[in-house]
Amino acid sequence: MVYLAGSLRSRLTHTFMVCQRVILLVEDNEDDVFFMQRALQKAGVELPLQIVMDGQQALDYLGGKEAYGDRNRFPIPRLMFLDLKLPYVHGFGVLTWLRSQTSLQNIPVIVLTSSPEERDRQKAHELGAKAYLVKPPTREMIEEAMQFLGCKE
Amino acid sequence: MRYLPQGIHFHFPGRIIPHGKSSAPRQHFPRREVIASRSMETSVLPAESYSENARSDEGLRTVKILPQKAPSFDFEATQRKRAQLLLHELRAKLSIAANIAGIGMWDLNFATKSVVLSDTSKSLLNREFLDGFQYQQMLDAFHPEDRDAVKAALERALATGESCRIECRVITPDGNLRWLALTGRPFPPRSLRMLGAMQDITARKCATEILEQRVSERTMELAQTVAELESFSYSISHDMRSPLRAMYCYAASLLEDYGPKLAPEAVFRLERIQRASRRLDVLVRDLLAYSKVSNSEIQLTPIALDEVLEDILQNHPELENFRDCISIQKPLHMVIGHKAFLTQCLTNLISNALKFVAPGTRPAVRIQSEQAGTSSVKVWVSDNGIGIQPEHYDRIFRMFGRVHADKQYDGTGIGLPIVKKAIQRMNGEIGFVSEAGNGTEFWFILPGVCDRD
Numbered sequence: 001m002v003y004l005a006g007s008l009r010s011r012l013t014h015t016f017m018v019c020q021r022v023i024l025l026v027e028d029n030e031d032d033v034f035f036m037q038r039a040l041q042k043a044g045v046e047l048p049l050q051i052v053m054d055g056q057q058a059l060d061y062l063g064g065k066e067a068y069g070d071r072n073r074f075p076i077p078r079l080m081f082l083d084l085k086l087p088y089v090h091g092f093g094v095l096t097w098l099r100s101q102t103s104l105q106n107i108p109v110i111v112l113t114s115s116p117e118e119r120d121r122q123k124a125h126e127l128g129a130k131a132y133l134v135k136p137p138t139r140e141m142i143e144e145a146m147q148f149l150g151c152k153e
Numbered sequence: 154m155r156y157l158p159q160g161i162h163f164h165f166p167g168r169i170i171p172h173g174k175s176s177a178p179r180q181h182f183p184r185r186e187v188i189a190s191r192s193m194e195t196s197v198l199p200a201e202s203y204s205e206n207a208r209s210d211e212g213l214r215t216v217k218i219l220p221q222k223a224p225s226f227d228f229e230a231t232q233r234k235r236a237q238l239l240l241h242e243l244r245a246k247l248s249i250a251a252n253i254a255g256i257g258m259w260d261l262n263f264a265t266k267s268v269v270l271s272d273t274s275k276s277l278l279n280r281e282f283l284d285g286f287q288y289q290q291m292l293d294a295f296h297p298e299d300r301d302a303v304k305a306a307l308e309r310a311l312a313t314g315e316s317c318r319i320e321c322r323v324i325t326p327d328g329n330l331r332w333l334a335l336t337g338r339p340f341p342p343r344s345l346r347m348l349g350a351m352q353d354i355t356a357r358k359c360a361t362e363i364l365e366q367r368v369s370e371r372t373m374e375l376a377q378t379v380a381e382l383e384s385f386s387y388s389i390s391h392d393m394r395s396p397l398r399a400m401y402c403y404a405a406s407l408l409e410d411y412g413p414k415l416a417p418e419a420v421f422r423l424e425r426i427q428r429a430s431r432r433l434d435v436l437v438r439d440l441l442a443y444s445k446v447s448n449s450e451i452q453l454t455p456i457a458l459d460e461v462l463e464d465i466l467q468n469h470p471e472l473e474n475f476r477d478c479i480s481i482q483k484p485l486h487m488v489i490g491h492k493a494f495l496t497q498c499l500t501n502l503i504s505n506a507l508k509f510v511a512p513g514t515r516p517a518v519r520i521q522s523e524q525a526g527t528s529s530v531k532v533w534v535s536d537n538g539i540g541i542q543p544e545h546y547d548r549i550f551r552m553f554g555r556v557h558a559d560k561q562y563d564g565t566g567i568g569l570p571i572v573k574k575a576i577q578r579m580n581g582e583i584g585f586v587s588e589a590g591n592g593t594e595f596w597f598i599l600p601g602v603c604d605r606d
Contacts, residue, residue, distance in 0.1 A: 031399035038406060085391065114391060114398065136402045 024077035025051045026058040026094065027112070028086050035136050036081065036112070043142035047078060055089025058082070059097060062104055077107060079149065082129070084113040084120065095127040108149050112137060256350050261288060261337070263311055263345040277333060277351055279323055296322035296330070307337060307347065314342050320354065332358040382448050390441035397437070400430040439567035442497060443552075446575045451491045453579060455602045458485035458522060458532065461495050469500065475507050475516065482521035486530040487602040494575040499534070501568040502595050506536035509562055509593075514538075530601040535594040541587040550583075572597075 023045070027033050033051060040049065052058050061068040068074040084091035091111065098104055110131040111124040121132045130149065133141055248271075251258060257274030261267075266288040270278070278294040292300050299321035310317035316338035323331045337349025404426040412420060462481055466472055472479075488495070499520075506518040517537045525531035541549060541556075548554040550573045555566035576583045576597045587593035 029395060029399075031396075031402070035399075035402050035406070114395060136398055 021047050021078040022050045022075055023047050024058075024061065024080045025049055026053075026055070026080065026086065026091070027051065027083045028053050029083070032083070032112075032135060039137040039139055039142045042139035043146065045142060045146065050074065050077065053087075055086040055091065055094050057088075058086070058094045059089060062094075062098065062101070062107075076104070080107055080109045081112045081133075082109050084111060084115060084124075092123060092127060095124070095129060099128050110145055251350075254352070256352050259291075259337070259349050259351065261291075261307070261347040261349070263288070263347065274351055277323070277331070277353055279325055279331070294323060296324055298322075303335060306335075310337055311339050311345070311347060314339055320358075331355050379448050379450065382444070386441055386444040386448070390437050393437045394434055397430045397434045401427050401434070404430070436565050436567070439565045439571065443567055443571050443574065446494060446497065446571055446578065451494065451578065453489050453491060453600075455487050456490050456492050456495055457487055458495070458499075459483055461492065461499060462520065465496060465500050465503065472503070472507075478507065478516050479503065479518045479520070482519070485520070485532070486522040486524070488530050488532070488599040489602060490579040490581075490599055491575075494579060498572045498575050498597070501572050502534040505568060506534060506538060506593075506595075508564070509536070509538040509557075511539055511590075524601070525598050528601055529598050531596055531598045533594055533596050535592065537592045540589040540591050540593050541585070542589045546587075 023040070025033065025036055027036065037049060050061070052061050057068075060066045061074055062076070064071060064074070082091050082094060086094075091113070095109060095111075098107065098109065105128075108130045109128070110133055111121075111129045112133045112135060113120065114135045116134050124132050131145055133145070251271065252273055255273065255277075257277045258271040259274050260269040268288050268291050270291070278291070280290075280294050292304055295303050303319055303321050306317045306319040316336060318334065318336045320332060320334050323333060325331050331353060332355045333351050334354045335349065335351045337347045340346060340348045404423045407415075408420060408423050408427075415423075459481075462485070466476060466479070503518055503520075507516045510516045514537065519535045520533065521535075522530055522532045545556045548556060550569050552570045553566035554570075555564055557564075573583050576599070579599055581597050581599040583595070583597040585593055585595045
């Protein structure tokens with residue numbers, strides 16, 4: 001799937017040699033970040049990981065605001081893993097905002113959470129999340145997710 | 154001895170003239186002293202019944218009996234007067250009683266549309282009425298919103314001949330509301346006349362209102378507390394499970410990444426870390442489940458037990474291996490309950506049944522249901538396990554009332570309390586039949602779905 005216009009992408013690749021295809025991980029817990037990184041590595045995912053640690057930062061990153069204005073260093077992600085229990089802005093808030101942004105609507109989001117509640121899964125589905133992953137993430141889960149989304153490394 | 158009847162008794166030789174005969178025949182009376190017993194109750198023959206020219210056996214004598222100081226009255230008049238005095242006394246008593254009780258009385262004539270009110274009624278209705286005023290004026294004394302209701306109640310009573318009672322309001326001069334209880338009944342029956350009473354019930358009405366307000370405040374507080382408890386337990390469990398997960402996963406990752414390089418003792422200790430953190434995680438999860446079962450708001454609806462069991466068998470991978478051990482006698486009855494609670498109950502009972510078997514024995518669990526009484530269903534979960542000793546009968550439903558050591562049979566001691574609480578919240582009962590070494594049959598009774606056909 002292509003998220004940026006072809007000409008823009010080639011220009012960026014050409015000029016800055018930065019891979020636009022990053023995975024954005026929105027997670028406030030350091031341990032969970034570690035385990036996510038480990039699972040991605042074990043699953044052989046080579047895309048670089050951008051990490052933001054609260055809901056507001058996630059909105060800033062996606063909107064290119066504040067510290068994240070530089071799209072070269074902070075490109076629009078290819079895929080997002082979104083925790084629900086976040087400081088400042090809840091994961092559902094980020095999802096809702098994302099749906100309202102035409103340029104960002106196509107980013108696949110996998111909700112990554114410790115909540116096994118059916119009602120949370122339901123809500124995530126309603127808000128457009130592509131998958132719902134109950135922690136802790138394992139290699140198998142990442143592999144399945146990648147297959148499901150048709151992501152190429 | 155002969156008792157004399159009440160009255161004046163004249164002493165005449167050989168003759169006693171009975172009293173009460175107002176038209177006594179003319180008699181001959183000797184001149185004698187008249188001995189009369191004087192009392193207010195005495196009736197005396199009227200003067201004109203005495204003959205001036207009385208004759209007696211001893212010769213003619215003239216006897217003139219003048220009415221003495223005792224008043225002259227006839228018997229009927231006396232009775233009438235007596236009745237009047239009694240009535241006066243009764244009226245006074247009633248009036249005093251009514252005044253003390255604050256009860257006003259009224260007398261309504263539907264034919265003439267006029268009404269007579271007692272003083273208390275006048276002050277209750279808050280009007281200075283002249284006597285003989287109109288029915289409509291009385292109605293106008295009530296609160297405008299209540300007038301029609303009062304009118305309807307009075308007219309209904311008149312039509313049916315039954316008494317009526319209605320609570321209505323009056324606006325006092327200083328603008329406050331006064332509540333009255335108005336009662337009345339046609340009297341005589343089937344006539345156009347109604348007698349009734351009215352009483353001030355403002356204090357009672359106020360007290361009721363205050364009480365109702367307090368009840369609704371408390372209910373709101375309770376609902377709030379329940380909601381807070383729910384979110385509290387939700388976040389507690391989440392916040393507790395997060396570090397537990399970390400502990401477990403770090404140990405797991407160490408074993409995975411460094412296992413081959415580690416000494417067996419190191420491996421063993423890491424595995425113990427995993428085990429302890431997993432155990433605490435299960436405990437937290439069970440406590441959360443218990444808290445949910447105790448506090449969450451639920452609606453009770455008809456549930457098909459067959460479906461619930463199908464879901465359980467499908468969604469619990471750990472039961473995969475035991476599917477052939479579980480036999481369900483279909484079709485199971487429908488019950489009135491809550492699906493999540495029932496799922497929790499049956500899951501716990503089934504997993505207990507599969508767990509508590511003698512070593513080396515293949516568990517066998519049977520689930521069936523039957524009608525109990527006219528509108529209840531009894532569900533049985535029976536096993537071939539180790540049974541329960543009589544001395545433990547009252548422990549097993551208690552929180553952490555586990556009987557066995559962890560080594561023998563794993564468990565948190567929360568499973569059965571959850572089942573009991575859930576059944577209770579669905580207005581049911583739970584119990585069991587067991588013999589040590591010979592299996593256990595758990596049963597629970599829930600309201601059933603009424604057969605409409």
